Amino acid sequence: MKYLHLVWAALTRRKVRTGLTLLSVVVAFVLFGLLESVNSVFTTAGQTVGAAHRLITISKMGLFNPMPVSLEAQIRAVRGVGAVSRYSFFGGTYQSPKNVIGTLFAVQRNFFDLYPEFKIAPSALRAFDATQTGAIVGAALARKYHWKVGDQIPIKSMIYPRKGGSYIWTFDLVGIYHARTPLEEQDFLFRWHYFDEARAFGKGTVGLFVEKIAHPRQASRIAAAIDALSVNSGHETKTQSDSAFAVDFLSQYVDLGLIVHAIMGAVFFTLMLLTGNTMAQAVRERTPELAVLKTLGFSNRSVLSLVLAESVLLVILGGALGLLLAAAVVHVLQGQMGAQLPMMPVGGGIWLRGIVVMALIGLAVGALPARRGMRLRIVDALSGR
Amino acid sequence: MLKKSLFGLAVVLAVVIGLGAAIVLPWVALAGLAVLLALWIGLTRLGRQTGSITVSGISTLPQRWGGASVVVVGIAGVVGVLVALLAMATGYEATFRATGSEQRAIVLRTGAMSETTSNLDQQSVLLIGDKPQVARDAQGRPLASPEVVVAASVTKRGSGRPGTVAIRGVGPEVWAVRPRVKIIAGRRFQPGLREIIVGKNAALEFKHTSIGSTIKINGQPWKIVGEFAHAGEHDSEFWGDVNLIGQAFHRGSSVQSVTVRLTHPQAFDAFKAALASDPRLKVQTQTTHAYYASQSKGMTHVITILATVVASIMAIGAVAGALNSMYAAVAARTREVATLRAIGFRGGVVIFSILAETVLLALAGGLIGALIAWVLFHHFTASTLGPNFSAVIFQFRITPRLIGEGLKWSIAIGFLGGLFPALRAARMPVTDGLREL
Numbered sequence: 065m066k067y068l069h070l071v072w073a074a075l076t077r078r079k080v081r082t083g084l085t086l087l088s089v090v091v092a093f094v095l096f097g098l099l100e101s102v103n104s105v106f107t108t109a110g111q112t113v114g115a116a117h118r119l120i121t122i123s124k125m126g127l128f129n130p131m132p133v134s135l136e137a138q139i140r141a142v143r144g145v146g147a148v149s150r151y152s153f154f155g156g157t158y159q160s161p162k163n164v165i166g167t168l169f170a171v172q173r174n175f176f177d178l179y180p181e182f183k184i185a186p187s188a189l190r191a192f193d194a195t196q197t198g199a200i201v202g203a204a205l206a207r208k209y210h211w212k213v214g215d216q217i218p219i220k221s222m223i224y225p226r227k228g229g230s231y232i233w234t235f236d237l238v239g240i241y242h243a244r245t246p247l248e249e250q251d252f253l254f255r256w257h258y259f260d261e262a263r264a265f266g267k268g269t270v271g272l273f274v275e276k277i278a279h280p281r282q283a284s285r286i287a288a289a290i291d292a293l294s295v296n297s298g299h300e301t302k303t304q305s306d307s308a309f310a311v312d313f314l315s316q317y318v319d320l321g322l323i324v325h326a327i328m329g330a331v332f333f334t335l336m337l338l339t340g341n342t343m344a345q346a347v348r349e350r351t352p353e354l355a356v357l358k359t360l361g362f363s364n365r366s367v368l369s370l371v372l373a374e375s376v377l378l379v380i381l382g383g384a385l386g387l388l389l390a391a392a393v394v395h396v397l398q399g400q401m402g403a404q405l406p407m408m409p410v411g412g413g414i415w416l417r418g419i420v421v422m423a424l425i426g427l428a429v430g431a432l433p434a435r436r437g438m439r440l441r442i443v444d445a446l447s448g449r
Numbered sequence: 450m451l452k453k454s455l456f457g458l459a460v461v462l463a464v465v466i467g468l469g470a471a472i473v474l475p476w477v478a479l480a481g482l483a484v485l486l487a488l489w490i491g492l493t494r495l496g497r498q499t500g501s502i503t504v505s506g507i508s509t510l511p512q513r514w515g516g517a518s519v520v521v522v523g524i525a526g527v528v529g530v531l532v533a534l535l536a537m538a539t540g541y542e543a544t545f546r547a548t549g550s551e552q553r554a555i556v557l558r559t560g561a562m563s564e565t566t567s568n569l570d571q572q573s574v575l576l577i578g579d580k581p582q583v584a585r586d587a588q589g590r591p592l593a594s595p596e597v598v599v600a601a602s603v604t605k606r607g608s609g610r611p612g613t614v615a616i617r618g619v620g621p622e623v624w625a626v627r628p629r630v631k632i633i634a635g636r637r638f639q640p641g642l643r644e645i646i647v648g649k650n651a652a653l654e655f656k657h658t659s660i661g662s663t664i665k666i667n668g669q670p671w672k673i674v675g676e677f678a679h680a681g682e683h684d685s686e687f688w689g690d691v692n693l694i695g696q697a698f699h700r701g702s703s704v705q706s707v708t709v710r711l712t713h714p715q716a717f718d719a720f721k722a723a724l725a726s727d728p729r730l731k732v733q734t735q736t737t738h739a740y741y742a743s744q745s746k747g748m749t750h751v752i753t754i755l756a757t758v759v760a761s762i763m764a765i766g767a768v769a770g771a772l773n774s775m776y777a778a779v780a781a782r783t784r785e786v787a788t789l790r791a792i793g794f795r796g797g798v799v800i801f802s803i804l805a806e807t808v809l810l811a812l813a814g815g816l817i818g819a820l821i822a823w824v825l826f827h828h829f830t831a832s833t834l835g836p837n838f839s840a841v842i843f844q845f846r847i848t849p850r851l852i853g854e855g856l857k858w859s860i861a862i863g864f865l866g867g868l869f870p871a872l873r874a875a876r877m878p879v880t881d882g883l884r885e886l
Contacts, residue, residue: 080776084769088523091766095759125666126602126613128565128838129698161562222566231560298668298699302602312611326533326825330526331763337522338770341515345777 067366071373074350082378085342089382090389092335096418097390097410099328104408105247115306116280118178119287121273124300127313128153130269131299133260138293139273144286146276149174150256153271155222156233158209165205168219168252170259178274181243182251188213188239196258199235202249203242204398213237219252225264233262245409246398275303332425340429343375347433354437355445368438375430376423383422387415460872467864476853479860498794503802506782507809513781516774517810523767524814524862525821527760528855532822532847534756535854537831538749540846545745548681549738551714553626556707556724556734563744563836564598567705569732576730577707582720584710586625592710594620594627595691599698600839601666604656612832614651615839616666616687618694618704626710630683635660635675640690646675648684650842654832666697682741682835685842708737744836764862771866775807779874786874787882796875803871804864811863815856822855823847 075082121139123129133150140148152170157163173193176184184200192198201211211217215237225231235254243249260267277286287303294301304312347354354367362370391410398407474482490500510517556577561567569577577583578591585591597618605612621640624630638644645664652658663670671689678684691704711717714736721734735743779786786799827847835841 081773084773087769088766091762091769095762124602125698126600128600155566222562296668300668323534323537327530327759330530331766334523334526334763334766334770338519338766338773341519342773344515 067370067373071370071377074346074370074374075378077350078346081342081345085339085378086382086385088335088338089379090386092331093383093386093418093422094390094393095331095386096328096383096421097387097414098393098407100414100417101390101394101407101410104411104414115310117277118306119275119277119283119290119303120306120309121275121290121301121303122271122309124291124302127271130266130271131273131294131301133268133270135294135299135301136270136273139275139290142286142289142293144277144279144282145290146278147174147177148276149178149274150270151175151272151274152256152259152269154224154254154259156219156252157222158217158219161220163209164222165219165252167205167250168254170256171253172256175253175274176241178276181248182241183243184239184241188241191238192255195236195238196255197234197236198238199252199254200239200241201237201252203240204246204249205252206237206240211237213239224259224266226262227264229264247408274306280305332421336425336429339375339379339425340432343371343378343429343433344436346374347371347437351440351445354440355442358440358442359446364438367440368434371434371437372427372430375433376426379426379429380419380422383418387418460868464865464868467868468861476850476857479857495795495798499798499801499805502789502794502798503805506802506806509782510806510810513774513778516777519774520771520807520810520863520866521814521817523770524811524859525818527763527767527862528815528818528859529822530763530818531756531760531858532819532851532855533826533845534752534759535851536822536826536829536845536847538752538756539848539851540831540843541752541833541841542745542749543846544682544684544841544843545741546738548679548683549736549741551717551736551738552711553737554709554711554717554720554734555737555740556709556732557705559731559733561733564596564705565600565837568703569595569705569707570703573730573732574704574707576727577709577724577732580709580720580723582711582716582723584625584712586622590622592622592625594623594708595704595706596620596623596708597691597695597698597700597705598686598837598839599694599700600837601687603664605654606656609656612655613834613839614655614687615685615835615837616645616689616694617683618691619688620691623688623708626708627679627683629681630677630679632675633678635673638674638689641693642690643669643671643693644674645671645687645689646677647673648686648688649676649678650684650830651686651840652676653830654685654840654842669697682841685832685835685840748833748835760858764858767862768865771807771811771862772869775803775867775870776873779803779870782874783877783882787877787879790879791883799875800871803874804867807867807871808860808863811859811866812856814863815859818859819847819852819855823852 121131121135123131130152136148136150139145149172154168154170156165156168158165173189176182176189182202188200192200199217206212216234217237218232218234221231221233224233226233241249241251275286275290277283283305287305290303291301357367357370358364387410394407394410398409470479470482490496555564556569557564557567558569574593574595578593583591583593598615599618600613601616602611603614604610620626624637632646633649635646638646647655647658657664658673658676660673660675663672665671677688692702695701695704709720711720717736724730724732724734789799790796826845829845830842831845832840832842
């Protein structure tokens with residue numbers, strides 16, 4: 065630590081060069097942060113505390129095939145199942161065909177018991193019960209369209225006409241719920257019974273059941289028992305844990321892994337070459353200075369660590385700046401785009417991985433120049449050989 | 450003071466014009482410029498001077514391969530990533546474009562944005578087929594295929610994960626409506642039987658799709674009897690009899706869309722008008738060309754933006770790397786440059802030679818990047834969820850246009866990375882330069 069000023073002096077010796085190298089490190093870690101933010105949507109999907117206690121039942125034929133509502137009573141009777149709730153998907157648009165809201169669901173009020181991570185005021189829930197056309201939306205979605213409690217919101221359904229043929233459904237906003245991340249605050253929820261009464265076709269069908277279970281360890285037994293209810297009927301089901309369901313759903317969009325890894329590989333390979341080149345230049349240039357340090361009594365090992373410290377500091381400075389920038393970008397984008405943007409805030413996990421990567425890259429690019437500095441013979445270096 | 454600010458202004462102008470030209474000018478114009486430049490170097494005195502200095506500069510490259518490789522690799526990375534991502538967008542778009550035709554029209558319920566959200570009853574299907582613009586076969590039956598598309602869960606081959614395949618129920622006239630569909634193995638399905646034919650991409654992507662095997666759909670066994678190819682989006686689908694598929698998915702007798710073959714491509718406007726003026730019908734129509742283009746637009750747009758954003762961020766890093774290396778190169782050649790200036794070479798010649806060197810390195814990097822992208826990703830097969838919430842399987846496609854685009858980026862990056870070091874070299878007072886170590 066006491067040599068920090070020496071390391072710092074070495075870094076500030078050529079400000080333009082250090083600045084440009086820093087810039088490329090920053091850029092690499094901005095990309096790292098952004099891509100990891102997308103990637104964590106996939107890796108952390110459905111891994112909330114509540115999710116461990118939830119099972120999801122969908123039609124074995126896929127997400128968009130409806131199941132009969134009569135199944136619910138049978139599911140409720142399965143041993144180990146606590147509350148059961150039902151959803152129906154209701155894609156719609158608000159005002160213009162461009163404002164697609166993909167996360168519109170008809171739900172029951174016990175939805176909020178099954179999703180304790182969605183925070184809602186008790187008064188809003190009472191209003192939801194009391195209002196036939198009541199709706200509750202996520203805070204991020206409400207911000208996006210400037211909705212407030214009391215607003216009447218016309219939604220044009222992409223699937224369901226009302227009896228009489230109109231595709232316009234008007235809801236009364238009675239409450240706004242909050243969650244940990246803007247990504248979870250995108251749902252538009254309204255009453256299932258109102259939906260079922262008013263729709264022109266599909267009465268009595270459900271898109272998805274959610275079950276609450278007391279012990280996550282029993283999940284596979286309970287899931288099998290639920291699926292056994294409908295086996296060989298025309299409505300076979302598939303039940304899985306909330307996290308498995310989320311990963312299956314998202315992974316169908318893109319097999320992101322390969323693409324993300326290819327980009328990151330290209331970025332970091334370039335970065336290492338670039339920073340490595342800078343460090344080599346810096347050490348070559350300072351050969352006489354390093355020799356002087358050795359003459360003054362610095363050991364070979366302390367010269368090695370000085371050079372290593374310099375490269376690690378450079379990468380960590382740039383990397384931290386880059387991740388900060390990425391965090392800011394994600395924050396701004398999420399405020400503006402909402403649900404269409406599959407990104408998680410840049411949080412602890414990403415920072416941790418980032419810092420490990422920074423330290424490794426710093427050590428790797430410093431290694432060769434540092435060894436060169438360590439092996440320097442004072443006589444040769446001072447005489448300029 | 451005035452001179453200095455004029456100089457600054459000139460630099461800004463040069464950057465704007467240079468980058469603007471690289472981005473806006475079509476490929477042909479850039480090639481033309483390159484030819485003009487070559488002529489100038491070959492034919493004029495100043496040009497020959499510049500050429501020889503550039504050559505002597507490039508001949509010192511092996512001595513500073515570290516810096517040179519930073520320029521080349523940095524730019525290769527940018528171009529490689531850009532080309533690979535754009536290839537994804539191009540491949541996706543091409544798959545949809547190949548699906549459509551100007552001589553086929555798709556009819557949906559008014560207001561429906563895609564087949565999934567549309568609904569047509571039996572009477573509408575008959576009325577649509579009766580329009581005079583619809584082509585007819587030898588027996589006088591209208592070439593119209595009533596269709597439903599349902600998404601069904603199947604298992605992917607590689608990962609064993611569940612995937613979603615689109616099962617399309619098609620009418621008996623579909624072979625004449627879509628004449629490009631070819632059976633490449635087995636035979637057509639027979640109407641009235643639970644038989645399925647699989648598209649060639651779906652056969653590659655999903656398990657249990659070989660001919661002769663049986664898959665269970667909603668508890669019923671369906672036999673796979675053939676494989677078809679179409680070179681479009683339908684290659685990702687399963688096809689069967691529209692009535693049976695509708696029943697299996699509890700849809701009753703209604704369908705989602707009707708695709709018709711028109712008597713000739715110019716008949717579309719009349720067909721559209723005929724549908725609109727029929728009070729019994731509440732439908733809208735598009736040529737399948739327009740329909741499939743609109744279905745792929747969103748995704749193509751998102752990927753293109755993603756490609757540009759990622760490549761731009763990487764380009765900033767590559768410019769920084771190039772600046773660093775070229776500043777170092779200029780510093781190493783200070784005395785050489787000063788000597789040249791002392792014996793009468795002009796500053797402009799020096800600037801040009803350093804710029805040319807960087808741009809050449811950048812072009813090399815761009816070519817390497819495009820080549821790597823081509824080797825890794827040309828015809829790389831990817832799958833995503835399409836507009837019907839089912840898998841669309843497509844191949845990445847790297848076209849000459851994309852490579853040209855990548856090379857433009859590399860020129861722009863090389864130009865930026867070389868300009869400032871070149872200016873520094875040319876503006877250094879000769880006496881200082883000569884005194885340097």
